[in-house]
Amino acid sequence: MLLTGFALGIVLGFVFQRGRFCVTGAFRDVWLSKSTRWLTAFLVAIAVQAVLVQLITSFGWIAPKPDQLAIWAVTSGSFVFGLGIVLAGGCATGTYYRSGEGLIGSWIALGLYAFTSAAMKRGVGKGVTDTLKGATQEATTIHETFHVSPWVPTAALALLVGWLVVRQTQNAQAPIAALPPRKTGIAHVLFEKRWNPNATALAVGVLAAVAYPLSAATGRNAGLGITTPSANVVSFLATGDSSFADWGVWFVLGIIPGSFIAAKGSGEFRLRAPDARTAVRAVWGGIFMGIGASIAGGCTIGNSLVQSALFSWQGWLAFLFTFLGVGAGAKAFVQSHLRADAVAREVAPVPTR
Incomplete structure (x- = not known):
């Protein structure tokens, strides 16, 4: 049954790569270009997953248990994580699927993300993580706090997202002219045609919901997750303890070959070494990601996608503070470098013959 995690990881890795599904871009686009196209798609994935998870739960097939809210851990950790993913x-998913595309900078960030996560969960940073996560409040989910059915926030989110999609469709610009297709049939759809963000999000939402019963069948009562499984990979390699190699580990191990298959099929795989500045940013980005996600109790998948679909306070606060962290990172690391590059071009001497 553990191999169902690997199989789902391959499928989602393929979907992530071909659909370019990365929350960093979704959040960063809002701050830098005021575009909400990918943010809407991310909300589609949450809403689809929320509806399906509520249905599956009502049938008694799964029994998700959101964590109690550790507000200082979630807010501070998510903000740091937001800074890290910009660097x-x-x-988390973007780093995995870009590793499968051959981006060596993503290999650096991914390795340090996994290593730092393990250090924060079981090594030198465990004391800090446990202290912050131990300060909990008597709150788990939004619907429990307000004493309503979980279907109330689920329906509200579904209606909101439906309205956003309709509004986005009405305001959509004319499609950009594309080159004549080189492939036909299913090969064209899978490997050549540009995927619609909302269609990609729909697939992600469905697969995220499927993860629950598949994971529960192995004794792991959780949905998709990236941070803890990444830390578990490091712990397994360091100790040889097979208890770390659970369904979540097999899932994350499947993402890279899945994205590799997609990248090779679409002609997008190529080994690309980063320049010095990008490599340094990848180092710090991976470290910040590991620290932030470990303290917050999850990344953009475990918290902002999965926990938010359960309407846990942790999920939606993580969503907000990761968004704020990305905004701060975009202002500090992206816009500042763009300004510096522009100044450098202005003052550069004009070549003479």
Whole structure:
């Protein structure tokens, strides 16, 4: 049954790569270009997953248990994580699928993300993580706090997202002219045609919901997750303890070959070494990602996608503070470098013959 995690990881890795599904870009676009196209798509994934998870739960097939809110851990950790994913050039899923595309900078960020996560959960940073996460409040989910059915926030989110999609469709610009297709049939759809963000998000939402019963069948009562499984990979390699190699580990190990298959099929795979500045940013990005996600109790998948679909306070606060962290990172690391590059071009001497 553990191999169902690997199989789902391959499928989602393929979807992430072909659909360019990365929360960093979704959040960063809002701050830098005021575009909400990918943010809407991310909300589609949450809403689809929320509806399906509520249905599956009502049938008694799963029994998700959101954590109690550790507000200082979630807010501070998510903000740091938001800074990290800007530096790394991708969120947890983006770093994984870009590693499968051949981006060596993503290899650096991914390795340090996994290593730092393990250190914060079980090594030198464990004391800090446990202290912050131990200060909890008597709050788990939004619907429990307000004493309503979980279907109330689920329906509200579904209606809101539906309205956003309709509004986005009405305001959509004319499609950009594309080159004549080189492939036909299913090969064209899978490897050549540009995927619609909302269609990609729909697939992600469905697969995220499927993860629950598949994971529960192995004794792991959780949905998709990236941070703890990444830390578990490091712990397994360091100790040889097979208890770390759970469904979540097999899932994250499947993402890279899945994205590699997609990248090779679409002609997008190429080994690309980063320049010095990008490499340094990847180092710090991976470290910040590991620290932030460990303290917050999850990344953009475990918190902002999965926990938010359960309407846990942790999920939606993580969503907000990761968004704020990305905004701060975009202002500090992206816009400042763009300004510096522009100044450098202005003052550069004009070549003479």
